[in-house]
């Protein structure tokens with residue numbers, strides 16, 4: 167008889183959501199090589215734009231976001247509904263018209279968007295704006311992770327932090343537990359939700375086409391009007407969102423390649439996660455160019471002030487992060503959430519969220535539960551199954567978010 171019904175490797179949003187979904191009728195253990203929730207999830211900006219980032223999967227998006235709305239006010243968790251806008255340049259109008267055929271988004275003229283003047287710079291190149299004003303919002307990621315963990319504890323989930331999992335144990339074609347650095351843990355089923363650690367952990371059991379990539383993020387000290395929208399720009403491949411304490415978080419997609427990620431310029435934990443960088447504004451702006459990343463620095467100093475009202479090259483950067491533990495991605499920039507036939511029985515995986523894992527929190531766990539219990543899933547699971555890929559290698563081209571959003575439009 168196994169010690170646990172399910173052992174889950176990884177305590178980011180994917181592992182915690184899976185634990186929460188399984189816990190009502192399973193004995194669940196979550197094991198993490200680091201502190202609980204200290205992986206990529208802890209670095210997220212808390213931008214909830216699920217209909218923007220999963221435009222072809224409205225059921226998945228709705229299922230995920232309604233959870234945040236329901237959980238608002240639970241423990242320390244506070245969810246702020248806020249529209250997301252994307253200024254549209256002349257050359258982007260055709261593409262924007264296609265996007266506007268989707269649910270929950272409209273393409274508007276400047277006169278049809280009452281926040282135009284307080285959002286965009288007078289000299290911005292935008293002709294129109296795409297507005298998502300349903301199922302989008304933001305929250306503080308620390309509040310979300312601690313609330314999720316508390317919800318799991320209330321359901322009886324056990325946690326083992328600081329316990330590296332070295333392998334998944336397979337006997338007679340079935341996953342039967344994990345070997346940790348300290349001991350073996352037997353379980354009826356195994357969920358691997360180990361972020362960028364998923365592929366290395368499963369290398370001998372279930373090779374996955376997953377590779378790492380990076381987001382760079384800066385927190386600007388900016389005076390913003392109330393209800394300032396979240397937004398993004400296709401050309402710059404960036405996003406921004408206001409915070410409750412008068413900062414503007416600006417993020418940019420950035421890919422270094424695996425070697426650079428492993429090296430990392432700063433001190434790191436044994437899993438490769440680095441601490442947030444508390445920066446002196448002057449140092450970040452100029453001398454620490456290499457560390458903040460040239461693209462992010464150019465965005466802050468040159469490009470963003472030309473796009474957004476209220477953002478100025480002189481704004482202080484109060485905090486910045488180059489997240490080398492990174493997120494991970496797949497050939498189509500969609501996650502793998504599956505219990506693949508080609509893997510051992512009783513093994514489910516959830517990884518490869520390409521910068522959009524937090525906003526999908528609830529849907530990830532719902533899908534994992536449906537695989538392990540054979541229950542119905544509240545949304546189609548096929549878009550995230552492994553067998554959609556021909557390759558199991560990692561030499562595929564990195565697909566920037568702007569390009570895959572265009573493909574799905």
Ligand SMILES: Cc1cc2nc3c(=O)[nH]c(=O)nc-3n(C[C@H](O)[C@H](O)[C@H](O)COP(=O)(O)OP(=O)(O)OC[C@H]3O[C@@H](n4cnc5c(N)ncnc54)[C@H](O)[C@@H]3O)c2cc1C
Pocket residue numbers: 175176177178179180181197198199200201202203204205206207208209210211212213214329330331332359360361362363364367380381382383417437487489492493516517518519520521522523524525526
């Ligand atoms: C700077 C930045 C900003 C982002 N902003 C947003 C945002 O605004 N909205 C959004 O939706 N998404 C955002 N993302 C993406 C989001 O953070 C990820 O998609 C999501 O956190 C992935 O969650 P995860 O559970 O798969 O991975 P993780 O949170 O990385 O969890 C994996 C866990 O597995 C553990 N682990 C790995 N290997 C092992 C092992 N062998 N043994 C034991 N434990 C192991 C790790 O320690 C880690 O805790 C952002 C990402 C970054 C980097």
